[in-house]
Amino acid sequence: MDTKQYTPADYKSDQPVRWCPGCGDHAILNVLHKAMAEIGVAPHMTAVISGIGCSSRLPYYMNTYGFHTIHGRAAAIATGFKVANPDMTVWQISGDGDGLAIGGNHFIHAVRRNVDINLLLLNNKIYGLTKGQYSPTSDRGFVSKSSPYGTTEDPFIPAELVFGARGTFFARSIDVELATSQEVMVAAGRHRGTSVVELLQNCVIFNNGIHNHITDREYRADRTIHLRHGEKMLFGKEMNRGLVRDGFYLKAVELGKDGYTIDDVLVHDAHTQSNFLHQQLAMMDGQELPLAIGVIRDVDSPVYNEEIDAQIADVRAKKGFDTLRSMILAGEHWTVE
Template sequence: MSSNTEYTAKDFKSDQYVRWCPGCGDHAVVNTLQKAMAELGIPPHKTAVISGIGCSSRLPYYMNTYGFHTIHGRAAAIATGVKTANPDLTVWQITGDGDCLAIGGNHFIHALRRNVDLNIILLNNKIYGLTKGQYSPTSDRGAVTKSSPYGTVEDPFVPAELTFGARGHFFARAIDVDLAVSKEVMVEAGRHKGASVVEILQNCVIFNDHIHSYVADKEFRAERTIHLKHGEKMLFGKDLNKGLVLDGFTLKAVTIGENGVTLNDILTHDATTRDNFLHQRLAMMDGHELPLAVGVIRSVDAPVYDQEVKKQIDSIREKNPKKTLRDLLLSEETWEVK
């Protein structure tokens, strides 16, 4: 619930010097998050930013909100505790692909399964940056890194696929250099009740530079990404003359005007349908054969864990004659020592 006060991004900036490498995508993320928080209108004193360990996890220092820089992989667990203990707080979890999907993977999937009202910003640069360039759970097969000098021999996690597998109800994606879409999905995540996952494809200029350039660079971003918006046609391309259709159970890219294809043939995005069949297929497009999907891919209402816990506690308290600690202490045999 937003207040009547109008906020600006400056209201959410701390006085700390931002310590990330020049050119790091994290700079764009923190600035965009501050703008998104201002648009949401939730006061800084009703906001908490929780992080684990990694370059991205420095972000709470730069926010004029409550914050907790926790331990490796445990941000989701601690954020769950914060939100459950104080449901009135808006809680953001800032995490990276290593922090969230390696040691923190168990906490991540259960936060989604429970549908805790957290806004999870997952910065994915496909590398461990803080610990100097080891491959991460999202590094591509064959990636040459400090810990895989001859290339990795394993397949990566896809954050979207993991989110859907954990029964997640909100998934969105943006690219760090696309500030407009990044802000759009952060605002939508903040408005959604329940666990929201926003994957930001973020560039590490030191250890994995240009890893997302095949979709991030302006020269071909329009052709290799598709900005999904609920209720609108799934169009992409520089002239918005390409779109997505279903060919049986398979998504297919077509060009309007070719082979009799019209605008009416193009799929309309429904982010709110409970059936996640199409959401999964959209989220798994990778920018090669089919365009990478950005924007809000899935946004479905479902019971929220912290709200359900609060309702349960309130219901039990209402039926219990012991309303306070004093009631409990005086409920059995007592005596007075003089």
């Protein structure tokens, strides 16, 4: 960790931001600057890598190293960059289309390998850059330019992909929840391994208001729950509602009714290796149960790039070859067993 105290301005580039006025990406960008300053890794030791899409313009607005790469391939390039530069902190930026459609294969394998990268998935449930086609996260029946009569397929739920790939870190926030977004980004940056942060973001042009059922101030407190490790799972405007076990399922209850007390409310454990409850929490959608925001899962597991480095060092020590050149010049023959 650098001893210098950085400010958000240290991570801002001099490039004009070209997103549409009102786009949720503006808030996410500003929070990312603040989160990086809080984490304290120097700009020259940071790389921001993206694919293609509106959100993938983000590296231009960072005073760090960065790549604006090709469609869907950000995770692959971020993986290679991290393995080749293990001392660098790597952030990957992808939208729901870039990251989960053409990039879906790279997404799940980066998570499965547990590469030490921080993956921000900006989810507005639409293709924005190509002007309004439905994406892998669009709801069944969604009407768009490419589905004029409504989609006939079920969407990906990013959390399910992460847990299916045995992910070690998953968090979620909303573009209008600035403090929560900074909290989860900082936690992601300090996690060893692949951290996935889903950021529910509004596209004011092609999918305006898609998250209103949870973001509207009138009922946001009743339809979202901010999870913090070691704390009771409470929510609501009066913080008088909580999550309890109901057999194999979760249930929302009101304290003081039907005999439920604070002692019945579950305590969030983000660090337990079992992902059973984590998946249940991540699947809540703000309808019957509140949408979970905050750090849902944060566990330790072997890190891909660290394992690669250790393997290379071990092979070099056993073989006596430090480089390909030294191997070629070692002699005219050697024994392969």
